Structure formats: structure tokens, C-alpha cells
Amino acid sequence: xxxxxxxxxxxxxxxxxxxxxxxxxxxxxxxxxxxxxxxxxxxxxxxxxxxxxxxxxxxxxxxxxxxxxxxxxxxxxxxxxxxxxxxxxxxxxxxxxxxxxxxxxxxxxxxxxxxxxxxxxxxxxxxxxxxxxxxxxxxxxxxxxxxxxxxxxxxxxxxxxxxxxxxxxxxxxxxxxxxxxxxxxxxxxxxxxxxxxxxxxxxxxxxxxxxxxxxxxxxxxxxxxxxxxxxx
Numbered sequence: 094x095x096x097x098x099x100x101x102x103x104x105x106x107x108x109x110x111x112x113x114x115x116x117x118x119x120x121x122x123x124x125x126x127x128x129x130x131x132x133x134x135x136x137x138x139x140x141x142x143x144x145x146x147x148x149x150x151x152x153x154x155x156x157x158x159x160x161x162x163x164x165x166x167x168x169x170x171x172x173x174x175x176x177x178x179x180x181x182x183x184x185x186x187x188x189x190x191x192x193x194x195x196x197x198x199x200x201x202x203x204x205x206x207x208x209x210x211x212x213x214x215x216x217x218x219x220x221x222x223x224x225x226x227x228x229x230x231x232x233x234x235x236x237x238x239x240x241x242x243x244x245x246x247x248x249x250x251x252x253x254x255x256x257x258x259x260x261x262x263x264x265x266x267x268x269x270x271x272x273x274x275x276x277x278x279x280x281x282x283x284x285x286x287x288x289x290x291x292x293x294x295x296x297x298x299x300x301x302x303x304x305x306x307x308x309x310x311x312x313x314x315x316x317x318x319x320x321x322x323x324x325x
Contacts, residue, residue, distance in 0.1 A: 109170055112304045113163055119296040120162040124154040127284050127292065134280045153194045160190035162293045165230040166300060169237065176234030183230030187222040191215075213265035221265070225258035229290055233297050247298040251291030259286030 128151040135147075164186025165179050172178020192215070232250040236242040263282050 108304070108308070111307075112170065112300055113166060115303060116163045116166040116296060116300045117159050119300060120158040120293070121155060123162075123289070123292040123296055124151065124158040127288060128154060130288075131281060131284050134284075135277065156193040157190040158289070158293070160186045160193065161226055162296050164189075165226065165233065165293070166297055168230060169234055169297070169301075172234075174234060174237050176231045176238070179230035179234035180227045181230075183226035183228070184223050187226035188219045191219050191222045213262075213269040217265055218262065221258055221261050225254055225290070228258075229254045229294065233294055237301060244295065244298055247294040248291050251294040252287065255287045255290040262286055 128147060131150070132147045161183070164182045168179040168182020168186075169175075172182075229250065232254065233247065236246055236250060239246075259282060263286070266278070266282075
């Protein structure tokens, strides 16, 4: 039996807005942490080429993280926690975020009077990302309706989705002639295609937990003290 799921109508617009802002904030934090990890790996491996490329990558990751994670969140909330709604939201949000990520990257490279990095067809990447985050949204929605689902189940969902679709993107990048199989390319793939879906699933888990605690309100401590006195 599924646990009771609050419908979208039981939430006020303020609650929905507060939850969405929380997801956006956590998504931005996730983007910063992942970019810092990439920079740290580049520094330790001797591949760090300066602060400017890292800032360009970070600016590109901001709309990507924001649209994907908050898009799935809105699908979950507006759909009353139904996995299908979350899957549809991921199917829509991922292409928008992917195109924004590429547009920001190409814009910064144009300003720097350098060529955009080689890579696979944007349409192929968009198609893979759309299916990938539709699957992630569906899995997170399914887990959200299970009382036993914990943080490690959500992390596992991110990995289950990230590994096959990340492998498909790695193959696309390799076939396009980019340096996807070099050390820096593999590390970037690990962070972007494995750690990000895991992080996005965890962002949704944390935000849902915060929302449920806010809806329940504080637990009166007098109940617990009374129970202790009665048991004595």
C-alpha cells in the first residue's frame, strides 16, 4: 500500500514557492560544489588552465542545475507526487537546461574570441538528457511514495540513471572526436554524468524532507515528557 501523498491542492502557493526556492538554492550549491571538485582535480593533475574557464563552466552549470532539479520538483508537487508527472517534467526540463548550458558556453567562448569546444551533436545530447532525466524524475517520484525510501535509495537512483546514459554520452563525445577519453575528460564525465544525477536526486530528497517537516509543524515536547512520567 502506498503511503498517503499530499495533493498539489493541499499546498498553498507560498509553500510551493518556498519549496521551489529551496530546490533552486540547493541546486546552485550543487553546481558550485561540483565545479570546485573539477577544479581541484585539474589542479592536482596539472591540467588546471586558469580561473576563467572554471567560471565559464560554473555559469553554464547554473541554468542546467536550476532547470533540471527544480523542473522535476515542480512536476512532483503539481502532480501530487505521481511518478509520471515527475518523468514528464524531467523530459521537458532537461532539454531546456541542456540547451541553455550549451548556449552559455558558446556565448562565453565567442566573447573570448576562441572556438567553441568540439563535441557531439546538440540534438543528440538533448535527446539523451531528456530520456535520462525523465527516468530520474520517475524513479524519484516512485521512491517518494515509499515509506522505506531513504537517502541512499535516492543516491542509488541517481547512479542507476547516470551510468547507462552517461556511457551513451561518453560514446557520443568520443565518436565526435573530442578528448572525452583523456584523464581530464573522464574526470569531467564522472562529475557531470554520475555525480550530478546523484546530487540532483539528493537535492529533491532533502527538499521533500524539509517540506514535510514544515507541514507537520513542531512536535510538542510535553507529550514526550508526559509519556516518560507515566511510564515511571
